[in-house]
Amino acid sequence: MARRMKDHYFKLAKKEGYRSRASYKLKQINSRFRIIKRGDTVVDLGASPGGWSQVSLELSGGRVVAVDIAPMKPIEGVEFFKGDITSATTVKKLKEHVKNADVVLCDAAPNLSGRWSYDHARSIELAESALRIARVLLKPGGNFVVKVFQGDMLNDYLNNVRESFRYVKLHAPRASRKESAEIYVISKKFRGLTPWKSIF
Numbered sequence: 001m002a003r004r005m006k007d008h009y010f011k012l013a014k015k016e017g018y019r020s021r022a023s024y025k026l027k028q029i030n031s032r033f034r035i036i037k038r039g040d041t042v043v044d045l046g047a048s049p050g051g052w053s054q055v056s057l058e059l060s061g062g063r064v065v066a067v068d069i070a071p072m073k074p075i076e077g078v079e080f081f082k083g084d085i086t087s088a089t090t091v092k093k094l095k096e097h098v099k100n101a102d103v104v105l106c107d108a109a110p111n112l113s114g115r116w117s118y119d120h121a122r123s124i125e126l127a128e129s130a131l132r133i134a135r136v137l138l139k140p141g142g143n144f145v146v147k148v149f150q151g152d153m154l155n156d157y158l159n160n161v162r163e164s165f166r167y168v169k170l171h172a173p174r175a176s177r178k179e180s181a182e183i184y185v186i187s188k189k190f191r192g193l194t195p196w197k198s199i200f
Contacts, residue, residue, distance in 0.1 A: 007177075013051070019073075020051035022107055024175035025184070026145075027055055032171070033186050035143045036060050041101045043094065043137055045085045045130050046108025048072040056105065065098055068108075086129040091136060100139035106130035106146040109182070120151035127157060127185070134190070135164055144187040151181075161187050 010021045018024075030036050040060040044053045047066035050073065056064045057077050066072060069084045081097070083090035085108065108130070110122035127148045134144040144165065148154060162168050166189035176182055 018051050018054055019049040021175065023051035023055050025107070025173045026052050026105070028173035028175055029145060029171065029184060029186065030055075030059055032173075033169075033188070035105075035145055035186070035188070036103050038062070040103050041065075041098065042103045042105065043067070043098055043101045043133070045104065045106040045133060046126070047080070050075050050078070052105055052107050053078045056103075060103075062102075065094070065101075067094065085133060086126070091133055094133065095136050098137050101137040101142060102139065103143045103145075104130065104134040104138055105144075109147060109149075117151070120149045120153060123147075123149040124151075124153045124157050128160070131157075131161060131164070134187075138190045140190055140192040142190040144185075144190065146185050146187075147182050148185060149181050150183055158185065161185060164191055165189060166191060 007021060013021045013023055036042060036056060036059040038060060039062045041063045042056040042060050044056055044064060044066045046068055047053050048068040048070040053064055053066045053075055064078045066078050067081045067083055067085060071082065072080050081093065083093060108126050110119060110126060112119050127146045130146045158168060165187035169186045171184050171186050
C-alpha cells in the first residue's frame with residue numbers, strides 16, 4: 001500500500017477519475033500503436049475494475065464490452081458480462097453478442113503464487129484464452145493487445161499469435177513498474193480466422 005501511495009500513476013488515476021493506474025498503460029500503448037480508433041467496437045477481457053474500459057470508451061466513442069469473472073461497478077456506456085474468459089460458455093456468449101469487433105484487449109493476470117514458473121505458465125494460459133477469443137470476435141484487420149509475464153513459454157506464444165496477425169511486437173509502456181516482468185503483446189491486422197484452426 002505504501003508503494004502504491006507513492007506511485008505517480010496511482011496518484012494520477014485518483015486525480016483524473018480512472019479506476020486503476022493501468023489506464024495509463026493503455027493510453028501510452030494507444031498513443032504509440034494506434035490500436036483503438038474512433039467508432040471502434042472494443043472487447044475488454046479481464047476488465048475489472050474497469051480502467052481499460054474507461055479509456056477504451058474515451059478513445060473509441062463506440063461500443064465497449066467488458067468481461068470479467070469478478071464483478072465490476074457499472075460504467076455508463078460500457079456493457080459488462082460476468083464470465084470466465086477461459087470458459088467455452090463465455091466465448092459462446094460473446095460470439096452471440098458481439099459481431100466483428102475491431103479490437104480485443106486483455107490486461108488480465110493470474111493470482112500470483114510466488115512460484116515464478118507456475119505464475120508464468122498461468123499468464124500464458126490466460127493469454128492463450130484471450131487469443132482464442134480474439135480469433136472468434138475480430139473482423140479481418142482488427143487489433144489485439146494482451147499482457148503476459150516474460151519467461152520461457154513466451155516465444156511459442158508469439159509464434160502462435162503471428163499465425164493470425166500480420167504485425168506483432170512486444171512493448172513495455174512507461175506506466176509499467178520497472179520491477180515488473182509484465183510485457184504487452186501488440187498485434188495488428190488480423191488475418192481472419194483460418195478455417196482449419198481449432199478454437200479450443
